[in-house]
Amino acid sequence: MKLFIKNGTFITMNGNETIKDGYMVVENEFIQYIGKEKPVENDYDQIIDGSNRIYMPGLVNTHNHAAMSLLRGYADDLALQIWLEDYMWPMEAKFTSEEVRWGTFLSILEMIKGGTTCFVDMYDHMDVVAQAVETSGMRACLTRGMIGFGGKEVQDAKLNEAKTFAKNWHGKANGRITTMMSPHAPYTCPPEFIDKIVQAASELQLPIHTHMSETRHEVLENEKQYGFRPVAHLQKLGVFDQSCLVAHAVHLTDEEIGILKEHSVHISHNPGSNLKLASGIARLPELMKEGILVSLGTDSAASNNNLDMFEEVRLAALIHKGNTFDPTAIPAVDALRLGTIDGARSIWLNDVGMLKEGMKADFISVNSNQAHLLPKSDVISHIVYSASASDVVDVWVDGKQLVKNKELLTLDEERIKYEFNACFERLTT
Amino acid sequence: MKLFIKNGTFITMNGNETIKDGYMVVENEFIQYIGKEKPVENDYDQIIDGSNRIYMPGLVNTHNHAAMSLLRGYADDLALQIWLEDYMWPMEAKFTSEEVRWGTFLSILEMIKGGTTCFVDMYDHMDVVAQAVETSGMRACLTRGMIGFGGKEVQDAKLNEAKTFAKNWHGKANGRITTMMSPHAPYTCPPEFIDKIVQAASELQLPIHTHMSETRHEVLENEKQYGFRPVAHLQKLGVFDQSCLVAHAVHLTDEEIGILKEHSVHISHNPGSNLKLASGIARLPELMKEGILVSLGTDSAASNNNLDMFEEVRLAALIHKGNTFDPTAIPAVDALRLGTIDGARSIWLNDVGMLKEGMKADFISVNSNQAHLLPKSDVISHIVYSASASDVVDVWVDGKQLVKNKELLTLDEERIKYEFNACFERLTT
Secondary structure (H helix, E strand, O other): OEEEEEEEEEEOOOOOOEEEEEEEEEEOOEEEEEEOOOOOOOOOOEEEEOOOEEEEEOEEEOOOOHHHHHHOOOOOOOOHHHHHHHHHHHHHOOOOHHHHHHHHHHHHHHHHHOOEEEEEEEEOOHHHHHHHHHHHOOEEEEEEEEOOOOHHHHHHHHHHHHHHHHHHHOOOOOOOEEEOEEEOOOOOOOHHHHHHHHHHHHHHOOOEEEEEOOOHHHHHHHHHHHOOOHHHHHHHOOHHHOOEEEEEOOOOOHHHHHHHHHOOOEEEEOHHHHHHOOOOOOOHHHHHHOOOOEEEOOOOOOOOOOOOHHHHHHHHHHHHHHHHOOOOOOOHHHHHHHHOHHHHHHOOOOOOOOOOOOOEOOEEEEEOOOHHHOOOOOHHHHHHHOOOHHHEEEEEEOOEEEEEOOEEOOOOHHHHHHHHHHHHHHHHO | OEEEEEEEEEEOOOOOOEEEEEEEEEEOOEEEEEEOOOOOOOOOOEEEEOOOEEEEEOEEEOOOOHHHHHHOOOOOOOOHHHHHHHHHHHHHOOOOHHHHHHHHHHHHHHHHHOOEEEEEEEEOOHHHHHHHHHHHOOEEEEEEEEOOOOOHHHHHHHHHHHHHHHHHHOOOOOOOEEEOEEEOOOOOOOHHHHHHHHHHHHHHOOOEEEEEOOOHHHHHHHHHHHOOOHHHHHHHOOHHHOOEEEEEOOOOOHHHHHHHHHOOOEEEEOHHHHHHOOOOOOOHHHHHHOOOOEEEOOOOOOOOOOOOHHHHHHHHHHHHHHHHOOOOOOOHHHHHHHHOHHHHHHOOOOOOOOOOOOOEOOEEEEEOOOHHHOOOOOHHHHHHHOOOHHHEEEEEEOOEEEEEOOEEOOOOHHHHHHHHHHHHHHHHO
């Protein structure tokens, strides 16, 4: 299969490069050519006129709990601990694999159509999640989130489940699925359980993904319970000796930033969720200045409440300017990097996130002939400051087209909505 | 003309009322009935099945400079004074009435299709702006913004132009257009010029609209130049003795909040623009606690960079939570009120902004059968935390349908884009 796109505008994320009236050739799953010069070959299976389209790498969402779309709008405007313990957990306790299946499918539907080509998911019933990803054609890094309440036997069962899942699915779906090991958070996992998970991750040679330092409350409680703030606590438990992606990291001291840098810990910044749950505003400018690898996540639809990665990119570009009185904090192209190439690198993928020869063809097109994306001035600015998920027209992952003219090709959208609504009815009656 | 909508979900903005499977009757420009009970009459000119639609009041954008859409993406990530003086003003100096016409039309196109039914515009060549509003069918409160540089003669000419415009257009287009008088800002208008504008507003019995206390720099310079911060300065000049809408009001002391309250000054909060220009985060929770009438504005597309009022509503709901660590700050329904009914009240319109019998029929429909707006739980939450301009399907203003199934009925979209792009080419070559 050989695809030729002509006359397109390409945001490559190779530095701040933008190619206007350019050309791209995709052969099977790889980008074979991209550039300003028209390639000489003309033996293509498909030719697309890319006029009025901006092509860019698919967005990478590095923190989500996809099934929780079932709880979108169920409880808002509450503090994280109350929201989690009094609202989310009791409802989630009712989730069977059916709820996880259709909740995840609905999120996948929203994400793909909105230009997200790859996501991180931490949840349970992960076989169902992996099957949904496989069917959809998306790319994902999946992990069974382990909450350590309920004693040693429950913990052991969860750990075995997490290990089995991680082994079974790592590298599957033509390499589109990778896996991680996940203690849910220092406040939900006793140290000895985290210790075991770290050992398992080391044996399996898999990265660790966890929540960390999301709220002030969490940091204070950690100090009270264990004598250390979360960063030092996890460091002592060897979490950072593994490859590690932490979500949130809102409340960090300079010293903690130093520790995270030293251990090459990756951070998934979740600005929308952090604002909505009033967790605070992460120190993104400082983290980036230190060269820490930061990416963006929506968190679940229960705390965001959409899965629009354009919005997370925009929030990352906007809130740190307003919060620091520095209009040069997080320039547009840097924010877009967090949502694309740095998202891919955050989950140790080196062959997606950029439009470049030899990279896998995970990319999207945006309709640029709309009022809010005119005039044809700075397209990176338009994507960051003005575009949204609904501007996405076409989506390819691994060289395969998943969305064509806003229609999802791999899944039955009406069936997903029907089953999802039925799950919600069951949960709430 | 009598329109009947059945089986719709209605967010009325009458308190936090939501009517599911409800009915609305619109006769000419007025809402004749809205409720849960099916009305007995059945002699309608048009019947719409509102299943899978959320109906709500059109959004009211209380601060904009519509023609500046021509400068979208022209200069980003710069401080307000540099952005304004080195980039915006030199480009705006090239604007003729043609640039104002097509820049304004493009903004109107974006706003109407995105569910904004009424906007405030402060600019020049205002006859052209008013004509565009009249043709489009939108509602607007328009004002010739006066920058006082250039000496007394220039000031007098501007003031005369502003007065003539305000008199000619106030109440026109079936009452859809109202007018105000606008000194641009305390930092661009000498006190004696502001004084004259206040006198004119008093004579014409029109409100005053101005920028105020947008940046720390502005506040400090005002103190240095005039011995007072902007609030006291404008108070002394009698600005607050008129009905008054100030844009921004980011940097306020408790005492200043007291002065604004005492004078019933209305505030247009512009969260997106304030973040992007790094002006800071306004004290919205305190302003609302004091009962000051606050509404929302996008500011121009040069500093936002879109005119999506759903995004301003969402930012108002989100950033103050994150900034104050209080998840109950600005609940969803309060944020939506700022963007609808309080927007209308902010510009002294008492017959729009709410779906209620006797109110004018300025309303929109949103397609609720989309992944990011499911499940059918809390629709106000979905509108505030998940919806965007692109979810709008139909728009009515004054009982007249302006957008039908995402197509604008009153203007030629392709012609507008063509002329707009031509203006941009002329400006930049």
